[in-house]
Amino acid sequence: MAPLVLRLLGLVPILLGLAASQDWKTEGSQDPFEKCMHDPDYEQLLKVVTLGLDRTLKPRRVIVVGAGVAGLVAAKVLSDAGHKVTILEADNRIGGRIFTYRDRNTGWIGELGAMRMPSSHRILHRLCQGLGLNLTKFTQYDENTWTEVHEVKLRNYMVEKLPEKLGYALRPQEKGHSPEDIYQMALNQALKDLKALGCRKAMKKFERHTLLEYLLGEGNLSRPAVQLLGDVMSEDGFFYLSFAEALRAHSCLSDRLQYSRIVGGWDLLPRALLSSLSEPVLLNAPVVAITQGPHDVHVQIKTFPRARNLKALKADVVLLTASGPAVQRITFSPPLPRHVQEALRGLHYVPATKVFLSFRRPFWREEDIEGGHSNTDRPSRMIFYPPPREGALLLASYTWSDAAATFAGLSQEEALRLALDDVAALHGPFVRQLWDGTGVVKRWAEDPHSQGGFVVQPPALWHTEKDYEPYDWSVPYGRIYFAGEHTAYPHGWVETAVKSALRAAIKINSREEPAFETASPEGQRQRQGPAHGVAGSPSSDLAEEEGSHPPVQGQLPLQHTTYTRTWH
């Protein structure tokens, strides 16, 4: 009898833990965090992506800087509404951080940038549907994949049930719970904050803490449990970044969520957007200077190969969708107001690196793996498997934030071999013979146009909880509007870039002319210091040449690239 009682008593902490892990989803069906992060204008944006903007009676000349998804979506809805749009793109391709690698020999594809869309991203789903793109399931989780840490290797179905078997000295109440449930247990205090303070105040509070601080402090997790979340869920990328950002990211990124992908490759999205445009996109056209005047705005581009040969285009408004570092390289006249410059400099980009290896056969199928990802504490960290019947080009390593440092500065050969070592450590040395000697490395931090993977902000320590307000990028500076992944929440997602583009397009479409909008509304100016006035005419030495680049229009041929090439 006594041993049975003891055994039952032993179950109590586990049951309590289980109850705690369920607390977060007790009220209503929607995750309260998700509810808190919901965009008030989401339905309006969904309507615009479905039906378009009202047709304008005052067509404007709009220059869009950047042919990433934000630039292309804004260009599409504005040109459908009757505006004259020109897109200027610094790179020799469209798509920006949507970049599908296509192998010429095998026909296999690998997503160097975006690869999955959560089911909650209805705007993006609607956009793809409207463009006639087919979506299919992206397998985020396959229980037969592996986790290997501290040289202990377990199938992930086992990690879900007994993560302590990986050698983490978990507390009794943490044992027997999946990493996701342990994370959710820690969020109970945050949930209480949400209820007590309301979304706005609670998020301001979370904005000032790191994830690590929260998990160990208010989240009350043991150090081994936090280590587990870092190793297995890649939460360590957020440890020193803002807890609010980690919450936002987690609302879109979890093995529990459902995801889709674009059949045939994500680059079909920018290409479909391009096909739907009646206006040109100028490639190899980096914008280097923007001059605003009372009646128009002049945009200078640097032409190649004669680097000094600057051309200028004239427009009524400019929409900047380039990343923060790229915008900082543009010369503005008059200069951007101090608060805009500070906001740009304050954007924190984390690096992101992907390494693909091409194998002679998809050996992982012999282990009953049909997708999802394995985790390792070796440098490669996450290995994603392609879907069945879609080849043997393996995403052998996906690292971001601090974890990407292990691949920084390596030669292509070294990076490929490092990833191969890790795949061999996980699946066995036989994979070395199956590697066909080719692969692709993409380091977004070294991309000359993005100069970073995506934005994840550190804690907002410059501000107190009371005076902290996230910068409002939807406010234009005179004739200059802003959009892109960095200008909306949650950072680092395609849908975010699309939402920001739709917001900017709505504003441009309803812009009153000839009134020259002030640099910022009262609220923002008061919070962030006085704005510079916008005055003066464009410098008279600008060459007024339009369309000096061959326009790229309609359907592009699929981009083929050398298989073993490295993209920095």
Ligand SMILES: Cc1cc2nc3c(=O)[nH]c(=O)nc-3n(C[C@H](O)[C@H](O)[C@H](O)COP(=O)(O)OP(=O)(O)OC[C@H]3O[C@@H](n4cnc5c(N)ncnc54)[C@H](O)[C@@H]3O)c2cc1C
């Ligand atoms: C490795 C990685 C994985 C990702 N995975 C996903 C995912 O699975 N799902 C998801 O939804 N999102 C994902 N993302 C995020 C997503 O790719 C981005 O949020 C989105 O593509 C950003 O679009 P954008 O238009 O804001 O910026 P970009 O795509 O960066 O477009 C900006 C464009 O501006 C151009 N440009 C820069 N400077 C100039 C200049 N001076 N003049 C003219 N043009 C200029 C650039 O060349 C670029 O084409 C991922 C990102 C990375 C890096």
